[in-house]
Amino acid sequence: xxxxxxxRLLPRWDHRERHATAVRAPRERVLRAVEETRWREVPFCHxxxxxxxxxxxxxxxxxxxxxxxxGGGFTELHRDESELVxxxxxxVEDPKGPALLAAPPGESFRAFDRPGYYKVxxxxxxxxxxxxxxxxxxxxxxxxxxxxxxxxxxxxxPSGLIRxxxxxxxxxxxxxxxxxxx
Numbered sequence: 001x002x003x004x005x006x007x008r009l010l011p012r013w014d015h016r017e018r019h020a021t022a023v024r025a026p027r028e029r030v031l032r033a034v035e036e037t038r039w040r041e042v043p044f045c046h047x048x049x050x051x052x053x054x055x056x057x058x059x060x061x062x063x064x065x066x067x068x069x070x071g072g073g074f075t076e077l078h079r080d081e082s083e084l085v086x087x088x089x090x091x092v093e094d095p096k097g098p099a100l101l102a103a104p105p106g107e108s109f110r111a112f113d114r115p116g117y118y119k120v121x122x123x124x125x126x127x128x129x130x131x132x133x134x135x136x137x138x139x140x141x142x143x144x145x146x147x148x149x150x151x152x153x154x155x156x157x158p159s160g161l162i163r164x165x166x167x168x169x170x171x172x173x174x175x176x177x178x179x180x181x182x
Contacts, residue, residue, distance in 0.1 A: 004083055004123065004125060005077070005078035005080065005083050005085045005123065006078075006083070006085050006121060006122075006123040006125075006134060006136065008110070009077055009078065009085060009087065009106070009109055009110050009121055010087075010110070010119065010121045010136045010138060011110075012138060013136035013137060013138045014118075014137055014138050014139055014145055014148065014149075015135075015136070015137040015148070015149075015152050015156075016134065016135065016136050016137075017134070017135045017156065017159065017160055017163065018132060018133070018134040018135075019132065019133050019134075019160065019163045019164050019167055020130050020131065020132040020133075020167070021130070021131055021164075021167045021168065021171050022129055022130055022131075022171075023126065023129065023130070023131045023170070023171045023174050023175065024129065024175055025174035025175050027081060027082055027126045028081070029174045030126040030131055030170065030174045031081075031082070031084060031124065031126060032174075033170045033171075033173040033174035034066060034084055034124045034170055035064060035066050035067075035084075036064055036173060037064065037065050037066070037166065037169045037170050037173050038063065038064060038065065038169075039063055039065055039068070041065070041169035041172065041173060042065050042162070042165050042166050042169045043165065065166065065169070066086070069086065070086065073088055074086045074087065074088045075087060075088065075105075077105065077106065077109055077121060078106070078123075082125055082126055082127060083123055083124070083125040083126075084123060084124050084125075085121055085122070085123045086121065086122055086123070087109055087119065087120060087121035087122070088119070088120050088121075089104070089109070089112055089117050089118075089119050090117060090118050090119075090120060091116060091117055092116055092117065092118065092139075092143070092144045092147040092148065093116050109121070112140070113140050114140055115140055115141040115143070115144070116140065116141065116143065116144055117139070117140045117144055118137055118138065118139040118140065118144050118145075118147075118148045119137070119138050119140070120135065120136070120137045121135070121136055122134060122135040122136070124170070131167060131170060131171065131174075133163050133166070133167060135159070135163070137152070
């Protein structure tokens with residue numbers, strides 16, 4: 001039986017990566033920190049973006065990191081008091097490289113199986129003092145599977161480093177002392 005929204009939305013996968021960190025803060029603060037963590041709080045990712053774009057892509061250091069992702073083609077697929085799931089459908093045959101499509105909501109995302117695509121979903125889940133993020137990718141046909149497998153060889157290590165950096169930024173933000181009064 002599934003126990004997370006990610007399990008229900010992407011129950012099988014070709015590639016998977018999971019990271020976790022302990023966070024000493026109430027669940028609602030942790031999930032709010034997922035959304036509020038800024039680019040400047042995820043310095044490794046910020047540096048990778050600059051290096052990868054040869055300095056042509058700049059971010060606003062105060063812009064929420066998750067907001068930049070959802071503004072760039074990822075879609076919120078699920079939200080409840082303990083879990084947030086973000087996803088995208090990606091066309092592998094786009095002449096300019098993989099192209100993000102707006103992910104269809106809920107069951108339509110799960111059922112999407114048009115050849116030539118892969119689906120990617122990741123979550124943030126806070127349970128019993130542990131914040132986890134898991135990324136899953138499933139391809140809709142063998143050609144897409146082979147194309148993504150080559151891409152995964154290149155991005156798996158940096159992607160994992162970004163996820164760990166993001167978790168640490170979220171933890172730092174969630175564990176900040178709560179200010180009271182003026």
